[in-house]
Amino acid sequence: MTPTIPGFGHFRLPGADGVELAGAVGGHGSPVVLLHGFPQTHLMWRHVAERLAAEHTVICPDLRGYGDSGKPAADSPAVYAKRTMAADVVALAAALGHDRFALVGHDRGALVAFRAGLDHPETVTHLGILDVVPTLDMWDVLHGVSAAVAFHLYLMAQPPGLPETMIAGSADAFFGSFLDAWSGGPDALPPEVRAAYLRASRAAVPSIVADYRASAGVDIEHDRADLDAGTRLAMPVTVLQQDWGAQLGYDAAAVWRAWAPDLDHRLTKAGHFMAEEAPEEVTAAIRDLLTR
Secondary structure (H helix, E strand, C coil): CCCCCCCCEEEEEECHHHCEEEEEEECCCEEEEEECCCCCCHHHHHHHHHHHCCCEEEEEECCCCCCCCCCCCCCCHHHHCHHHHHHHHHHHHHHCCCCCEEEEEECHHHHHHHHHHHHCCCCEEEEEEECCCCHHHHHHHCCHHHHHHHHHHHHHCCCCCHHHHHHHHCHHHHHHHHHHHCCCCCCCCCHHHHHHHHHHHHCCHHHHHHHHHHCCCHHHHHHHHHHHHCCCCCCCEEEEECCHHHHHCCCHHHHHHCCCCCEEEEECCCCCCHHHHCHHHHHHHHHHHHCC
């Protein structure tokens, strides 16, 4: 049985282009949308969502291509572009009665949140980012043998066919390797949660690969166009991440400052799955963001 977020109801509502998004919603107050990362579902927010629901309406969707949300065929680069996935979030929030909301994303969801902040500044009031740099910068900071930590980015950037076949042939080993390697401790992901992530990812190999493939193509084009045009994030931004700058040899705060003039950049000692490993720290960072 798939775990749930206690006290939250479930929804199935249309995103952009009619693609159905599934997820959980709970609480009362000003809206906060939480977007999950890879290889996870909205369940990753269970601890943080419960805490925020005391003062906010908390909306936790599965991204298109993940979990129980729709998985359209990637018949064009736009289908899994972060621009399209950001439009999903805006459409979902509107369907739930919210034309303005705070937005927090982790990993892949953070890239969607970043794009939503650039494309919909009138809609996204506050932006929280967990453990990524923007797509354009991500490829720039990976170099030499240090790039081995992100081998999956290169694998899923390949043309359709081979990545899907390789991953589907050993899906649990592939997705499970990230759940194990990126976790800060054995207690972060209980067995039933880990099993739920593996089950969801196993059923979504083509769409997950398409999401990553977009980040080696159309997403870069969109980021570069905004950078060249001088488009920046207009809302308060908080970034909470591991010290990737020290590990990979770049200034992470400076990378983010180029995109976000109103920036609070924080480092954490938690692992990549920080919302599950250190929910109090993540919740506090979000609450601080929402007061700015």
